[in-house]
Amino acid sequence: MNMTSPIPPRSGGPVKPSRLRGDRVTLAHGGGGKAMRDLIDEVFTDVFQPPGSEDQARLTADALQNPGAQLAFTTDSFVVTPPVFPGGDICKIAVWGTGNDLAVGGAQPLWLSAAFIIEEGCEFALLRQIVASMQAEAVKAGVRIVTGDTKVVDRGAADKVFVTTSGVGVIPAGRHLKADLIQPGDVAIVNGVLGDHGATILAARGDMALTTDIQSDCQSLNALIERVLDAAPNTRAARDATRGGVASCLNEMAEAAGLSIQIDEASIPLRPEVKGVCEVLGLDPLYLANEGTLVMFVPEAEAQPALDAMRATDPGRDATIIGQAMAGHPGRVTMKTLFGGQRLVDTLVGEQLPRIC
Amino acid sequence: MRYVEEFRDPDAAKGVLRAIEQVVDQIGATKEKPVHIMEICGGHTHAIFRYGLDRLTPPGIEFIHGPGCPVCVLPMSRIDECVEIAERPEVIFTTFGDAMRVPGTRKSLMQAKADGADIRMVYSPLDALELARRNPDREVVVFGLGFETTTPSTALSIQQAAREGLSNFSVFCNHITVPPPIRALLDDPHMILDGFVGPGHVSMVIGTHPYDFIAEDYGKPIVVAGFEPLDLLQSVLMVLCQSRDGRAEVENQYARVVPDDGNPVSIAAIADVYEPRPTFEWRGLGEIDASGLRIRPAYHAFDAEEKFGVGYGAGPRLVTEPEGCACGQVMTGRIKPPQCPQYGTGCTPEMPLGALMGSSEGACAAYFQYSATEEMMEAAE
Amino acid sequence: MCLGIPGQIVAITDESRLMAMADVSGVRREVSVACVATPDLQDLIGDWALIHVGFAMSIIDADEAAKTLEALRGLGEAQETLEAMAQGDAALEGTS
Numbered sequence: 001m002n003m004t005s006p007i008p009p010r011s012g013g014p015v016k017p018s019r020l021r022g023d024r025v026t027l028a029h030g031g032g033g034k035a036m037r038d039l040i041d042e043v044f045t046d047v048f049q050p051p052g053s054e055d056q057a058r059l060t061a062d063a064l065q066n067p068g069a070q071l072a073f074t075t076d077s078f079v080v081t082p083p084v085f086p087g088g089d090i091c092k093i094a095v096w097g098t099g100n101d102l103a104v105g106g107a108q109p110l111w112l113s114a115a116f117i118i119e120e121g122c123e124f125a126l127l128r129q130i131v132a133s134m135q136a137e138a139v140k141a142g143v144r145i146v147t148g149d150t151k152v153v154d155r156g157a158a159d160k161v162f163v164t165t166s167g168v169g170v171i172p173a174g175r176h177l178k179a180d181l182i183q184p185g186d187v188a189i190v191n192g193v194l195g196d197h198g199a200t201i202l203a204a205r206g207d208m209a210l211t212t213d214i215q216s217d218c219q220s221l222n223a224l225i226e227r228v229l230d231a232a233p234n235t236r237a238a239r240d241a242t243r244g245g246v247a248s249c250l251n252e253m254a255e256a257a258g259l260s261i262q263i264d265e266a267s268i269p270l271r272p273e274v275k276g277v278c279e280v281l282g283l284d285p286l287y288l289a290n291e292g293t294l295v296m297f298v299p300e301a302e303a304q305p306a307l308d309a310m311r312a313t314d315p316g317r318d319a320t321i322i323g324q325a326m327a328g329h330p331g332r333v334t335m336k337t338l339f340g341g342q343r344l345v346d347t348l349v350g351e352q353l354p355r356i357c
Numbered sequence: 358m359r360y361v362e363e364f365r366d367p368d369a370a371k372g373v374l375r376a377i378e379q380v381v382d383q384i385g386a387t388k389e390k391p392v393h394i395m396e397i398c399g400g401h402t403h404a405i406f407r408y409g410l411d412r413l414t415p416p417g418i419e420f421i422h423g424p425g426c427p428v429c430v431l432p433m434s435r436i437d438e439c440v441e442i443a444e445r446p447e448v449i450f451t452t453f454g455d456a457m458r459v460p461g462t463r464k465s466l467m468q469a470k471a472d473g474a475d476i477r478m479v480y481s482p483l484d485a486l487e488l489a490r491r492n493p494d495r496e497v498v499v500f501g502l503g504f505e506t507t508t509p510s511t512a513l514s515i516q517q518a519a520r521e522g523l524s525n526f527s528v529f530c531n532h533i534t535v536p537p538p539i540r541a542l543l544d545d546p547h548m549i550l551d552g553f554v555g556p557g558h559v560s561m562v563i564g565t566h567p568y569d570f571i572a573e574d575y576g577k578p579i580v581v582a583g584f585e586p587l588d589l590l591q592s593v594l595m596v597l598c599q600s601r602d603g604r605a606e607v608e609n610q611y612a613r614v615v616p617d618d619g620n621p622v623s624i625a626a627i628a629d630v631y632e633p634r635p636t637f638e639w640r641g642l643g644e645i646d647a648s649g650l651r652i653r654p655a656y657h658a659f660d661a662e663e664k665f666g667v668g669y670g671a672g673p674r675l676v677t678e679p680e681g682c683a684c685g686q687v688m689t690g691r692i693k694p695p696q697c698p699q700y701g702t703g704c705t706p707e708m709p710l711g712a713l714m715g716s717s718e719g720a721c722a723a724y725f726q727y728s729a730t731e732e733m734m735e736a737a738e
Numbered sequence: 739m740c741l742g743i744p745g746q747i748v749a750i751t752d753e754s755r756l757m758a759m760a761d762v763s764g765v766r767r768e769v770s771v772a773c774v775a776t777p778d779l780q781d782l783i784g785d786w787a788l789i790h791v792g793f794a795m796s797i798i799d800a801d802e803a804a805k806t807l808e809a810l811r812g813l814g815e816a817q818e819t820l821e822a823m824a825q826g827d828a829a830l831e832g833t834s
Contacts, residue, residue, distance in 0.1 A: 203765070208480045211766040266367075275358060276763030279743045280789070281480065282454075282717075338367050339586055341409020343727040349706040358763045360744035360786060360798055363807055372814025400741060453791070481792025483770060506742070510791045513772050517755070558742050561788060561796045584742070587810050594813075613803040614742075614788045614796050622773045623795065 018042060025122045030152025040150055043127050047135050048114070048145040057146035061110055061170060068173025072107035074098060075166040081159045083130060085204040087196075087215030090163055091134035093291050096220050097242065098167040099141050103222045104238040104294055106177045106229060107169030109141060114165050115149040119158040126160065141220055143167070175229070179256035179297075181236040184327040187303040188261060189296045191224060191310055192217070192318040193269045194246050198288030199277040208281060214273045219292035224313045231309035232302035241293045244348045247286035247333065249295050250323075251347040255331040263323030263335045263345065286335075287348045297325060360613070364585030370413075373590040378415050380597040386417030393419050393549050394596055395690060397539065398504075398556035399426030399718035400584055406727035408586040414593065421690035424538050425556055427503045427531070428455050428716035429688060430639045435531055436461035438667040442498055442529060443474040445665070449492060450476045451485040452500040458706075459715040460679075482514040482528075489518070489526040498661045501528040506558040508532045508650065509623035512630040515652070515659045529661035529668070530652050532631065535559050536567050537648035538639060542689060543575045550690075552596035554589065555581040557611040562627075564619030565607050572605040583611040630656050640712065641685025684711035687720055694721040701725065742790040744798055747771065747782045758782060760789055769794050 019038040028035040051057055063069060076098050083090040095112065102109045114134065118127070138145050196217035203210045221240070229235055237257075241249040254261045270285050278285045292315055298306045303321060310316030323335075333345040386392045396402055402422045405411050411420055424430050440461055443450035450466075457467040457478065470476040475495075479485055482499050489497040501511040511528050518526040535556060542548050555568060560581045571579045578599035582592035592610045599606060609615055630653060637649025652660040662668030682704070683697040694700050694713070704710035706725055713719035745760035745767075756772045758779070770793045771782055787794035 207477065207484070209484060209767055212764060214764075272358065273764035276765035279358065279361065280745075280762050280765060280767065282741045337407070337409045338365055339370050339408050339410070339413060340367065341413045343407065343409050346726060358744070359746075360803060363803075364810075366810075369807075369810045369814050372812075373810060376813050480767075483792045506790055506795075509773065509795070510793050513770065513793070558788070558790060558795075561742075588806075591806070591810055591813075610806070613799050613806060616796070620773050620795060622775070626772075 016042075020124055023123055023125070025118050025120060025124065025127070025152055027120050027152055027154070030118070030150070036150070043124065043131055044114075044116075044148060044150065047131050048138075048148070050144075050146045050148070057111070057113075059111060059146065063108065063170040063172070066173055070171040072102050072105050072169040072171050073166070074101040075164065076101065078163045078165070079159065080201060082204055083126065083160050085216060086200055086213075088218040088291075089130045089133050090161065091130040092137050093197075093216070093218045094163045094165045095134055095137040095141055095143070096218050097240070097291060098165040099143060100221045100240045100292070100294070102167050102169035103220075103225045104177070104240050105169075105171060106175040106225065107171045109143045109167055109169040109222065111146045111168045112138065112143050112165050113147045113167075114145050114163065115151075117151050117153060117158050117162040117164075119160050120152060120155040122160050130161070141222065177235065177237050179237045179239070179253045180258070182253065182257035182259060182297045182325050183236070183299070184259060184325055185300050186236055186297045186325045187300050187321050188250070188263065188323040188325065189298065189303070189306060189310065189319055189321050190241075190246065190269065191221065191294055191296075191316040192292075193271050193274070194241075194290060194293060195270060195274045195278070195285040195288030197291040198245065199274045201289070202277060202281070210277060210280065212273050212277065214271065214277070217290055217292040219315045221292065221294055221315060224310060224316045225294075227309040227313060228296065228298075228306050232298045232306035234299050234302055235306065236297045236299070238294050238296040241290045241295055243289050245285070245287040245289060246293070246295060246322075247284070247345045248347045250333045250345065251331065253295065253297070254325075254333050257325065258330040259325045259327060260329040260332040260334065261323055261325050263333065265335050265337050267320055267322050269318055269320050283352050286345060287352045300324075361585060364583065364587040366587065369587055370590060373587065373594055374413060377418070377590065377594050377597060380594065380601055381415045381417040384417070384597065384601050386415075388416035391417050391419040392597060392600060393421050393551045394554060394593060395421040395423045395542075395550050395552075396554040396582075396589075397423035397425040397535065398559065399429070399716075399720075400558070401425070401554060401556070401582065401589065402720050403718060403723050404584050404586065404589060406723040408589075409727075410586060410589055414590075418593065418597075421550065422687070422693075422720040423542070423690060424639065424642060424688045425504070425535070426688075426713070426716060426718040426720070427507075427533055428459055429684065429712040429719045430533065430538075430641065431459070431502070431531060431712065432638045432640050433461055436465065437463065439466060439500055439529065440464060440469045440474070441667055442661060442665050443469055443476050445496075447494075447496050448475065449488055449495050449497045450474065450500065451479045451482075451488065451497065452476065453480075453502060454478050455716050455718055456500060456502060458709060458717075459712045460709055465715065482510050486514050486518060486523075486526060489523050490521075493525060496525050496527070496664070498665075499526075499528045501530045501532055504533055504535050504556070504559050505562045505627070506556075508631065509562055509620070509626050512623075512626040515630050515656055516626060518659055519656065524658070527659045527661040527664050528652065530631070530650060532650040533637060533639070533648055534633075534650070535563075536570070537645045538642055539568075539571065541642055541645050543571070543577070545689070548690065550577060552577055552600055553579040554592050554596065555579045555607075557581055557583045557588070557615060560609075560611070560615045560619070562620050562623045565609050565615065565617050568607045572607050576605040578605050578608070580608045580610050581615055583614065629653075641688040679710050682711040684713045687713055694724040697721070742788045742795070744786050745769070745789045745794070746786050747784065747794065749783065750779045753779055758794065760787065760794060762789070767792070
């Protein structure tokens with residue numbers, strides 16, 4: 001792990017008394033004055049302890065100096081409602097989501113920025129909770145949150161809090177993971193069950209009044225990818241299957257590769273509860289959002305080593321092959337149904353609406 | 358999942374498919390001279406395409422997609438009225454998801470929501486009742502859409518609202534019934550129909566006897582079917598056997614859910630709360646007698662048409678179909694979705710021209726989502 | 739408006755309003771049992787019902803379900819028997 005200064009240990013002594021008044025964020029906390037300074041210091045800076053106090057973080061990393069190494073840079077916004085849900089919270093998915101976006105390119109994540117848009121009236125307790133979560137996950141991920149921003153908007157202009165994270169990482173020399181490297185015959189592997197995150201959020205939102213024990217699948221894919229790349233060095237490409245589900249992800253990859261992809265319904269791994277949510281609401285699990293699920297293409301000859309490597313990790317224990325890339329019909333994804341019939345798996349149009357029919 | 362997965366068993370499917378092939382051969386049906394089987398219900402159309410059953414069954418069977426999508430047969434003016442009600446600041450307008458994308462003359466419900474109307478998707482009218490209890494200062498309206506499967510749910514909700522004395526709950530009733538449009542299709546000299554796969558969940562409510570006229574008056578077989586792929590395949594087989602043997606009967610393949618006499622509580626609730634309208638306009642089929650329901654005078658306090666001064670007969674509502682829209686022809690099985698000149702070009706799920714593409718239940722949406730051109734599908738096989 | 743799913747009634751939640759808890763593969767949702775109510779609602783616990791838009795609308799008849807499955811599987815076996823016979827005939831006639 002290449003970072004600049006390590007996070008300094010907490011200094012001993014009594015905890016500073018809070019300078020924040022009341023329980024909730026007000027517009028004053030976004031005003032640029034003392035109230036804002038207090039909010040930033042107490043809720044964010046004291047926790048993240050970014051290096052330096054300038055407007056920008058100044059960073060070096062040895063790995064970036066290696067010839068052939070590439071800088072990887074990604075950004076994501078997170079607007080999930082509710083901000084805290086079974087299995088995680090908005091900041092946890094921010095850290096892992098951004099980290100995974102780097103990891104699927106074969107990058108080692110280094111640094112994150114975190115920008116918060118906070119709705120007037122948001123409770124300090126909620127902010128403290130999610131910021132603590134963000135710091136804890138960052139430590140687990142081996143990344144440092146080095147810079148950030150906060151804004152406060154009028155009540156109703158945001159759903160409690162929106163988070164934008166940008167992440168920087170380094171791709172070692174010689175590593176090329178790109179969808180356009182996928183060849184006909186390459187095998188598509190997912191690291192586990194699909195749709196847990198989407199189903200969790202639907203149930204947590206309460207408007208469908210469903211109760212379930214499902215948890216979000218929000219998790220880090222870093223270590224998993226490193227293992228797979230060791231075992232299957234000719235892995236072509238990997239993508240995080242987030243909004244729009246595995247179906248949309250496959251469509252993007254098929255388009256980028258100029259190939260078609262055929263998947264097998266019988267091999268799609270799903271938790272029974274996720275199947276239950278889908279059946280009750282008339283949704284297709286292929287389109288449910290994920291937060292710790294990737295789709296990876298490897299040459300057929302390396303499929304078994306890749307699977308074995310994945311299954312030896314926690315996030316990959318249910319890894320399975322779901323399909324194959326094929327020549328012709330660029331951009332098209334089809335599925336062999338349980339019955340041996342064929343259907344198209346198109347990209348999601350708009351939002352998946354619960355059917356009753 | 359019990360009572361679901363067993364009826365999706367691919368191995369059992371092989372047996373039924375082989376039996377179907379045999380009977381099709383015995384009938385002598387071919388692609389040029391097929392047996393025309395209409396699946397009435399939108400849920401069946403969806404299932405056929407989701408499991409690729411149209412491609413698994415022999416070419417001697419042609420599925421004619423019927424008018425059993427209650428969203429698709431709604432005239433555009435009804436969506437306009439929904440939007441009108443929803444745009445009132447005091448209203449919380451609740452609807453099932455299926456109706457959100459269907460275009461009205463000005464906008465769809467989804468667009469109205471984006472423009473600020475308080476439109477909420479609900480899973481059940483009971484959720485709307487709860488909204489009414491929790492928001493006494495707002496008017497909660499239920500978009501009462503659907504055939505007889507859904508009608509009991511709004512009827513029972515109205516009865517419950519009456520018991521509780523809620524004054525801020527109403528239903529915008531657009532419920533329709535299945536038998537009248539089937540009769541209209543059978544009376545149409547242009548329709549070639551050899552048999553029907555009947556709506557399993559409508560029948561769960563009304564029983565199987567309301568279809569007797571199809572067999573007795575028109576001499577066509579009808580098999581009431583469940584919704585899993587094995588249910589559909591078995592029902593198709595039963596229709597084919599009747600056809601081969603020269604029989605015309607009402608059979609119940611879905612006996613595990615459908616009682617021959619229907620559900621007494623549901624039937625009683627519908628009769629208590631609703632009465633037939635003299636006529637009702639069906640998109641693509643025109644006016645059909647006694648095919649739509651309205652709220653009885655006893656429950657007028659829960660009638661959104663009365664509360665908001667909209668609805669059938671409230672004024673002249675002449676809305677013509679958008680230019681080029683062929684929904685009417687697809688809905689009555691005259692043409693298949695890809696034969697509509699707008700299919701996939703001027704009319705797509707993102708920008709639907711008509712309800713069959715805008716509703717997730719519509720035949721065009723099912724084709725678009727699950728199917729592709731003939732040539733592409735053959736290449737994958 | 740046909741989407742219905744079998745669910746098991748696992749608890750009665752409100753006797754006066756005829757409400758119960760249904761379980762579909764581990765997902766739970768409160769549903770009305772007005773359409774299938776028995777004099778003692780507790781008798782419904784353990785039954786499977788067809789759930790549509792928050793209402794249990796029909797109790798699933800386990801015997802009928804078994805009969806339907808048997809008929810379906812029987813078709814498969816009948817087919818296999820016919821095919822095996824056809825293969826046997828062909829072998830006898832030397833046409834296989």
